[in-house]
Amino acid sequence: xxxxxxxxxxxxxxxxxxxxxxxxxxxxxxxxxxxxxxxxxxxxxxxxxxxxxxxxxxxxxxxxxxxxxxxxxxxxxxxxxxxxxxxxxxxxxxxxxxxxxxxxxxxxxxxxxxxxxxxxxxxxxxxxxxxxxxxxxxxxxxxxxxxxxxxxxxxxxxxxxxxxxxxxxxxxxxxxxxxxxxxxxxxxxxxxxxxxxxxxxxxxxxxxxxxxxxxxxxxxxxxxxxxxxxxxxxxxxxxxxxxxxxxxxxxxxxxxxxxxxxxxxxxxxxxxxxxxxxxxxxxxxxxxxxxxxxxxxxxxxxxxxxxxxxxxxxxxxxxxxxxxxxxxxxxxxxxxxxxxxxxxxxxxxxxxxxxxxxx
Numbered sequence: 001x002x003x004x005x006x007x008x009x010x011x012x013x014x015x016x017x018x019x020x021x022x023x024x025x026x027x028x029x030x031x032x033x034x035x036x037x038x039x040x041x042x043x044x045x046x047x048x049x050x051x052x053x054x055x056x057x058x059x060x061x062x063x064x065x066x067x068x069x070x071x072x073x074x075x076x077x078x079x080x081x082x083x084x085x086x087x088x089x090x091x092x093x094x095x096x097x098x099x100x101x102x103x104x105x106x107x108x109x110x111x112x113x114x115x116x117x118x119x120x121x122x123x124x125x126x127x128x129x130x131x132x133x134x135x136x137x138x139x140x141x142x143x144x145x146x147x148x149x150x151x152x153x154x155x156x157x158x159x160x161x162x163x164x165x166x167x168x169x170x171x172x173x174x175x176x177x178x179x180x181x182x183x184x185x186x187x188x189x190x191x192x193x194x195x196x197x198x199x200x201x202x203x204x205x206x207x208x209x210x211x212x213x214x215x216x217x218x219x220x221x222x223x224x225x226x227x228x229x230x231x232x233x234x235x236x237x238x239x240x241x242x243x244x245x246x247x248x249x250x251x252x253x254x255x256x257x258x259x260x261x262x263x264x265x266x267x268x269x270x271x272x273x274x275x276x277x278x279x280x281x282x283x284x285x286x287x288x289x290x291x292x293x294x295x296x297x298x299x300x301x302x303x304x305x306x307x308x309x310x311x312x313x314x315x316x317x318x319x320x321x322x323x324x325x326x327x328x329x330x331x332x333x334x335x336x337x338x339x340x341x342x343x344x345x346x347x348x349x350x351x352x353x354x355x356x357x358x359x
């Protein structure tokens with residue numbers, strides 16, 4: 001059983017009964033109760049496709065998923081020390097290229113029938129246990145577009161959800177928030193119905209079904225104030241919250257990718273609060289590839305001005321070195337580049353480096 005317990009009360013995140021960043025304000029904005037985070041989805045990455053696996057080799061040896069997780073865990077105390085309260089991990093990762101239409105690699109914690117693979121489970125448990133020891137919250141994603149087709153059919157998707165929920169509940173991982181699918185509404189073109197998820201249950205208009213499924217399956221089985229797992233699903237960059245999810249989600253996950261100006265992020269956040277069915281849940285931006293940490297009007301500060309949590313999405317741009325990008329593989333999990341340092345500098349300035357009562 002985890003000693004760290006995440007809960008939501010009055011729109012604030014709490015850890016072990018106390019609000020995150022207790023008593024903290026920054027530039028007139030109340031920081032207490034927010035969940036400042038970073039997208040670190042490749043912590044359990046592997047590639048089961050032998051034709052593409054060598055793309056991720058280290059400069060000094062072949063790709064090694066256990067080495068990747070080891071380095072991830074070793075870096076976590078430094079992130080936490082700068083004030084990081086949470087990070088997003090995903091059982092199907094994210095694009096190791098940052099953005100990519102085709103994804104021939106095979107990175108999935110689930111077999112075709114939806115059963116949970118033991119190797120992924122063990123790596124994930126190492127990260128969950130390390131987060132618990134630090135008092136950190138894990139936003140655990142289950143599915144990623146481009147990899148959900150690794151599951152045979154909708155029944156396999158449901159089985160995967162059931163196995164993940166039962167595993168987390170059996171372990172009493174009370175510091176985990178569930179993100180069912182990353183960017184449920186992602187599409188290939190302007191035609192709104194052309195969603196990239198192969199299984200319709202993961203995409204609109206059915207995006208709320210599995211969120212409710214997580215809530216019901218875990219109900220009464222977790223020793224937390226809610227008595228169950230807290231769950232949501234996220235929208236693509238600029239994707240807008242819909243009423244069905246607004247009524248059911250325990251928290252709202254928005255992405256800032258593709259929003260060229262901070263005012264557009266303001267509009268996205270304000271729209272979510274005005275949606276029919278929204279009832280005061282905390283709003284968390286858990287993916288945003290806008291940096292400009294030396295500017296007063298960057299997306300990080302803009303989100304805080306609208307009482308929304310914010311999370312970094314950092315990937316390696318073409319021609320950049322190994323030290324860049326938390327989503328690119330192989331990953332340097334240290335705070336080893338100026339872009340990463342810029343984020344963590346602002347994070348420490350905002351938070352004072354004290355995210356939770358366990359810090």
